[in-house]
Each structure stands twice: as C-alpha cells, then as structure tokens.
Amino acid sequence: MSLYDVVIRNGNVVLSTGVVKTDIGVKDGKVAAIEKNxxxxxxxxxxxxxxxxxPGMIDVHVHFSEPGREHWEGFHTGSMMMAAGGCTTYFDxxxxxxxxxxxxDALDEKARIGNEKSVVDFGLWGGLVPGNEGDLKPLAESGVIGFKAFLSTTGNKEFEAVDDMTLxxxxxxxARLGKVLALHSESASMTNWLKKEKENEGKxxxxxxxxxxxxxxxxExxxxxxxxxxxxNCPLHFVHISSxxxxxxxxxxxxxxxxITVETCPHYLLFHHGHLRELGAVAKCAPPLREDSERQKLIELLKSDRFDMISSDHSPCPYDLKDPNVHNLFEAWGGISGGQFSLLASIELSLAHNIPFEKVAKWTASNPAERFGISDRKGHITKGADADFAFVTLDESYTVTAENYYAKHKESLYIGHTFPCKVxxxxxxxxxxxxxxxIDKQADQKWLKPQNRLYV
Known part of the structure; x- marks a missing residue:
C-alpha cells in the first residue's frame, strides 16, 4: 500500500520563506511531507x-448572486471559474x-446551495444593513467570515447602505463578536450629489x-x-481600495x-480609466478605474507591501446590464467580471516588477487565511495544512478568450488579455x-467556518 495518496515531485514550491525545489506528499487531503526525493x-x-x-488562492471577495440571481452567476459556474484560476477557497x-x-435563515439557505454546487471550498460573509442589528450575533455564531456594509448607495433594494447610526x-x-467589518468606502453624499449634477447637465x-x-x-x-x-474598537477590512x-x-x-487590513483588485493594477473610455460598460466598476498615473502609484504601494491582500471583487451580470450600446453609462451595471484571473494577475505583476513569489503567496493566500480565521487549515504549504495547490507554468502564456473563461457570462475586461503564465x-x-x-464538476467541497473566537 502506498504511504501517500498523492506525491508531487520536482516542483518549485512557494513557501513563506521563499521558493524551494522539493517534493510534497499528500495523505487524507493534508500535506503529510515536504522533502526532497x-x-x-x-x-x-x-x-x-x-x-x-x-498555495491555493483565497479570494475573500466574490459575488455569486445565488439564490435569486443565479442567472447573473451561481455557485456552480462561479466555483468552476475559481478552480480554473488556481483558487481553492473563496468568500461570497x-x-x-x-x-x-x-x-x-438566508445564511443557512446559501450554505446549503454552496455545499451542493461548489467545486472548491468557500466561506460566507454576512451583511450589516439598516434594521438587522439583531441578526448579527446569530450570523456570527453560525459561522460567517465577517460582515460587509456599504457607505455608498448600493443600487440594490435588498441590501441598502448603512447610515451613521447603524454603522x-x-x-x-x-467588535464584541470578534468579527471583522468589510467596508465599501465611498461617500454616498458626494457620489449621489455629483451624479445628480451630471444628470441635470445631460452628461x-x-x-x-x-x-x-x-x-x-x-x-472621506x-x-x-x-x-x-x-x-x-471594531476591526476593519477595506475592500477594493483604488487610490x-x-x-x-x-x-x-x-x-x-x-x-485594519486592506485589499486592492487586479483590475486597478492592470487597467486604467482609458480602458473605460475605450471599452465602455465592460470596464465600469465602483470605485472606478483611475487614471494611469494613479495605477502606477498603486503598483508602488503593492511593491512596498502596503496592501495586505489581492482579491477579485468578481461582480458579474447578464449581458443586457453591460450593453455597450447604452448611451447613458450610469445605467450600466458597475462591476468587473474576472475572478478567474487574480492569481495570474498577481504573478504578472511580480514578474514585471521583480517581486518575489512568496509575496504573491502572502497577498493571495496566507494573509487572507490569517485575517479571517482559517489559517489552521488554509493559506500555507506546510505539514498538516489542507493540500490546496495551484500549479503554474511560466513556460506558457495564457490569452483570455470566451472559450477558456469559465464564468456564466463571457463578457469581461480581461478578454484578449495575455498573461505571461498559466494555471x-x-x-x-x-x-x-x-x-x-x-474541471471535476463533481468535486465534494465544503463551507468553511473560521476558528472559534471568544464572544464578549
């Protein structure tokens, strides 16, 4: 009988201390050995x-829209997309x-669907909205990763922005529940007033x-x-920071x-406002893609290790909500579809700017695992951890097409982009x-809950 279920030989293994050429033995879904020969x-x-x-990517920020809007994206197609991009855990x-x-009740239903349909492991965020303050403790006790709130208008009547008192x-x-609050941070007063001004001017x-x-x-x-x-004393996680x-x-x-921790997204690092001018609604997101000079500043911040993590903010929608022929760009859905490409984008940036691969592993795996309470299982290639791996070659490039993009809707800012590497x-x-x-569409994966925390 074999000692290991899987043996991976001769790989360049990205550890927290650097890249080591070694073998990995896997037993019962865990890393059982890391040694040469x-x-x-x-x-x-x-x-x-x-x-x-x-280490398999942990994407802490995706929108799969199920239940109720599976026609936008669901757990099945969404998780296949993540698997194809080297992501082994995502937070919806x-x-x-x-x-x-x-x-x-909503959490339990979403978890049921995820357990039934997802082909990789997943975690679930809970929401903070006006009127649900009494639901926070039951959500925390049931295993949410943390809570999400909006400081700008959401455009979604099912999930409204918080007012200051609710916040x-x-x-x-x-803070008492030992959780983290993730914030979409744009001033609703400013953005709504400026939008009204533009609409009044017909711009x-x-x-x-x-x-x-x-x-x-x-x-602000x-x-x-x-x-x-x-x-x-509330722990914060700032999502998709763009400036x-x-x-x-x-x-x-x-x-x-x-x-406090902070993430940015690959689209702010690879693309800029000129792409919105050129491509229209497919490049619309909030916060928006900035001018190229701002993109360069973000890359410098990434190089100096100011960002804790990179996540996709995969935010898809049906084609009609991204209609390139719509005259009024304000009416188009504001979100970038691209969850499959975050690890590839991070590697592209590392190659272009001489950033060590262990930093890529930190942004995409170990920091997310440690921040959100799953580092006992995830985020590192180490003995006893889950055997979650992304195998990447630098000998082949990868050009994104509708055929090799596994999301439900194939309309993406990334279509046509060539990465200098391939999963x-x-x-x-x-x-x-x-x-x-x-893709193994029958993979049996599971809902992850964070390590237990003390409740005050």
Missing part, C-alpha cells in the same frame, strides 16, 4: 518539473442574492462617470470609518496600532479539481 510512491503522482506550486459576499445574507451600532456589536460619458466618484469620496469614507472604528490618498489614511491608522492544475484538499482545461 520522497522515496515512497503515491497512489497518484504529479510531475511538477518546471512548475511553480503556489452577502448582497445581490435574493434574499441577501442578512439573517440566519456605529453595528461596529460596536461586531453620461466615461469621463463624467469618473468625475462622480472622485478619490476625495473614497478618502475611509477616514470616517477609521474615526468610528476608534470609538468602537494612494485613501491608502495614506489607512497606513496612518495601522501605524497607530488599529486593527495548469488546481488541487483542493488533495483532490485534483482542475487539470489542463478540464
């Missing part, structure tokens, strides 16, 4: 010669589904859209949230010892869920 055979063998083995956001995940009350409870272009969501609106919301967190000035405020708060395999808890373009 493993003598024992595995029931299955993978020759990883010339390949890099990254609480909005866009009907009902939104703002109480325990303060929610922060106080979330709906790409430039007009950018002007309604200025960097100032992001900075970030700063206000930090002040409120100081009052309530250097907002990052300055976050860095200042971190240096004061505040419990050739993805393993989740020792099971190969993706290999050479083929």
């Amino acid at each position: 493993l003598h024992h055979q595995g029931e299955q063998e993978w020759n990883a010669e010339h390949q890099y083995i990254f 956001m609480p909005l866009n589904g009907i009902p939104s995940t703002v109480n325990k 303060l009350d929610g922060m106080k409870q979330i 709906y272009s790409a430039d007009d859209y950018l002007e309604t969501r200025p960097i100032t609106a992001e900075v 919301a970030v700063e206000r949230a930090i002040y409120y967190a100081e009052l309530t 250097a000035k907002a990052m300055e405020k976050i860095q200042e708060a971190k240096e004061k010892g505040m419990n 050739v395999g993805t393993m989740n808890r020792g099971k190969l869920v993706f290999k050479d373009g083929e």
Whole structure:
C-alpha cells in the first residue's frame, strides 16, 4: 500500500520563506511531507518539473448572486471559474442574492446551495444593513467570515447602505463578536450629489462617470470609518481600495496600532480609466478605474507591501446590464467580471516588477487565511495544512478568450488579455479539481467556518 495518496515531485514550491525545489506528499487531503526525493510512491503522482506550486488562492471577495440571481452567476459556474484560476477557497459576499445574507435563515439557505454546487471550498460573509442589528450575533455564531456594509448607495433594494447610526451600532456589536467589518468606502453624499449634477447637465460619458466618484469620496469614507472604528474598537477590512490618498489614511491608522487590513483588485493594477473610455460598460466598476498615473502609484504601494491582500471583487451580470450600446453609462451595471484571473494577475505583476513569489503567496493566500480565521487549515504549504495547490507554468502564456473563461457570462475586461503564465492544475484538499482545461464538476467541497473566537 502506498504511504501517500498523492506525491508531487520536482516542483518549485512557494513557501513563506521563499521558493524551494522539493517534493510534497499528500495523505487524507493534508500535506503529510515536504522533502526532497520522497522515496515512497503515491497512489497518484504529479510531475511538477518546471512548475511553480503556489498555495491555493483565497479570494475573500466574490459575488455569486445565488439564490435569486443565479442567472447573473451561481455557485456552480462561479466555483468552476475559481478552480480554473488556481483558487481553492473563496468568500461570497452577502448582497445581490435574493434574499441577501442578512439573517440566519438566508445564511443557512446559501450554505446549503454552496455545499451542493461548489467545486472548491468557500466561506460566507454576512451583511450589516439598516434594521438587522439583531441578526448579527446569530450570523456570527453560525459561522460567517465577517460582515460587509456599504457607505455608498448600493443600487440594490435588498441590501441598502448603512447610515451613521447603524454603522456605529453595528461596529460596536461586531467588535464584541470578534468579527471583522468589510467596508465599501465611498461617500454616498458626494457620489449621489455629483451624479445628480451630471444628470441635470445631460452628461453620461466615461469621463463624467469618473468625475462622480472622485478619490476625495473614497478618502472621506475611509477616514470616517477609521474615526468610528476608534470609538468602537471594531476591526476593519477595506475592500477594493483604488487610490494612494485613501491608502495614506489607512497606513496612518495601522501605524497607530488599529486593527485594519486592506485589499486592492487586479483590475486597478492592470487597467486604467482609458480602458473605460475605450471599452465602455465592460470596464465600469465602483470605485472606478483611475487614471494611469494613479495605477502606477498603486503598483508602488503593492511593491512596498502596503496592501495586505489581492482579491477579485468578481461582480458579474447578464449581458443586457453591460450593453455597450447604452448611451447613458450610469445605467450600466458597475462591476468587473474576472475572478478567474487574480492569481495570474498577481504573478504578472511580480514578474514585471521583480517581486518575489512568496509575496504573491502572502497577498493571495496566507494573509487572507490569517485575517479571517482559517489559517489552521488554509493559506500555507506546510505539514498538516489542507493540500490546496495551484500549479503554474511560466513556460506558457495564457490569452483570455470566451472559450477558456469559465464564468456564466463571457463578457469581461480581461478578454484578449495575455498573461505571461498559466494555471495548469488546481488541487483542493488533495483532490485534483482542475487539470489542463478540464474541471471535476463533481468535486465534494465544503463551507468553511473560521476558528472559534471568544464572544464578549
């Protein structure tokens, strides 16, 4: 009988300390050995010669919209897309589904669907919205990763933005529950007023859209949230930060010892406002793609390790909501479809800017795992951890097409983009869920809950 279920040989393994050429033995879905020239055979063998083995990506920010809007994206197609991109764990956001995940019943239903349909592991966010403060404790006790709230208008009647009183009350409870509050940070007052001004003037272009969501609106919301967190001791996670000035405020708060993490997204690092001008609604998101000079500032912040993590903010919709012929850009859905490409984008940036691969692993795996309470199982290639791996080759490039993009809707800003690397395999808890373009659609994966925390 083989000692290992799987043996991976001759891979360049991306550890927290650097890249090491070694073998990996897998038993019962866990990493059982990391050493050169493993003598024992595995029931299955993978020759990883010339390949890099990254810890499976943990994408903390996706929108799969199920139940209720599966025609936008569901757990089945969404998770296949993640597997094809080397992602072995994702956290689904609480909005866009009907009902939104703002109480325990909605959480239980979403978890049931995810357990039935997902081909990789997943976690679930709960929501903070006006009127659900009494639901926060049951959601926390049931295993949500954390809570999400909006400081800008959502455009979604099922998940409204918080007012200041709801935000303060929610922060106080979330702090007591030992959870994290994730915030979409743009000032609703500023963005709504600027949008109204443009509409009154009959201006709906790409430039007009950018002007309604200025960097100032992001900075004001970030700063206000930090002040409120100081009052309530609430841990914060700032999602999809798009400007250097907002990052300055976050860095200042971190240096004061505040419990804050921050993410940005690949589309802010690879693309810029010129793509919105050129491509229209497919490149619309909120916050918007910034001018190229701002993109360069974000890359410098990434290189200096200011961002804690990279996530996709995969936010798809049906074709008709991204109609390129719509004259009024304000009417189009604001979200980027691209969850399959976050690890590839991170590697592209590392190659272009001489960033070590262990930093890529930190942004895409270990930091998310540690922040959200699953580092006992996920985020590192180490003995005893889940055998979650992304196998990447630098010997082949990867050009995105409708045929090799696994999302439900094939309309994406990434179509036509060529990455200087390719995911050739993805393993989740020792099971190969993706290999050479083929996905195991019957994979038996599970809802992850964070490590237990003390409740005050």
